[in-house]
Amino acid sequence: MKKLSEFSYRRLLKERGLKSTRQRDVIIQVFMEAGDHWSVDELYQRVRQRNPKIGYATVYRTLRLMAESGWASSRQFGDRIARFEHQAEGQHHDHLICLVCGKIVEFESERIEALQSRIAHKKGFQIYEHKLELYGHCSDCLAKEERASKKIREKTERG
Ligand SMILES: [Zn+2]
Numbered sequence: 001m002k003k004l005s006e007f008s009y010r011r012l013l014k015e016r017g018l019k020s021t022r023q024r025d026v027i028i029q030v031f032m033e034a035g036d037h038w039s040v041d042e043l044y045q046r047v048r049q050r051n052p053k054i055g056y057a058t059v060y061r062t063l064r065l066m067a068e069s070g071w072a073s074s075r076q077f078g079d080r081i082a083r084f085e086h087q088a089e090g091q092h093h094d095h096l097i098c099l100v101c102g103k104i105v106e107f108e109s110e111r112i113e114a115l116q117s118r119i120a121h122k123k124g125f126q127i128y129e130h131k132l133e134l135y136g137h138c139s140d141c142l143a144k145e146e147r148a149s150k151k152i153r154e155k156t157e158r159g
Pocket residue numbers: 092093094113130132
């Protein structure tokens with residue numbers, strides 16, 4: 001996946017008439033290292049570990065700037081919390097979301113993508129964007145549920 005390089009980041013700020021400040025640098029750095037699907041709160045906690053003087057509003061504004069410039073995209077999954085992910089040109093993935101622990105797993109399927117375009121085409125639609133989100137329980141949570149129900153079964157069998 002293409003990452004926002006130091007160069008593009010400076011150019012981005014320049015285009016916006018913004019100065020590269022040490023605080024912004026830290027936020028961008030943390031964002032690039034963090035990986036995907038982080039909420040502002042979570043990124044803010046990480047940023048604070050690096051520099052406790054950085055405020056929440058600065059983190060939020062910087063992320064919005066990244067999103068407006070197409071370097072990040074903001075998504076809302078089941079919990080209605082905005083999460084940010086790196087946006088690389090030409091890259092696309094869809095998501096599996098666990099309703100219990102909130103885990104987000106990414107997947108890509110050429111067949112699904114092709115099928116979606118075919119359906120849209122049949123209906124006379126031109127697709128510019130799509131989000132495919134599958135909600136359910138992840139393998140870890142299913143295993144936990146299985147263990148819990150086994151315990152209950154054992155208890156009732158013993159009477
Ligand atoms: Zn897709």
